[in-house]
Amino acid sequence: MITPTICSSLHCNSYPCNYCEECSHAYFLGWATADKGKVYRWHFNPYYGFEFLKADFKTPLKKQYYKENHVVWKLIENWEDKIKYKNMWR
16 A cells, blocks of 8 residues: 555544545555656645645646656556555546
């Protein structure tokens, strides 16, 4: 299981707990490297989706990758496979 980076839920008693893994208030930081060595970084919230970030993992990129045929979406699919949500966005 990938542990959330942040969970802002009022139902969370001890972050990170089992509740956080499926919570819409949980935020995850993810990254992957493409074949040519380019690193893609993102912030993910099950409610809002993906936001791509600069190397500092804080600043959003001005150009977000919205086209699902972009190489980053294949990398994200691999990352998502590591997250085993029971009843979320799959």
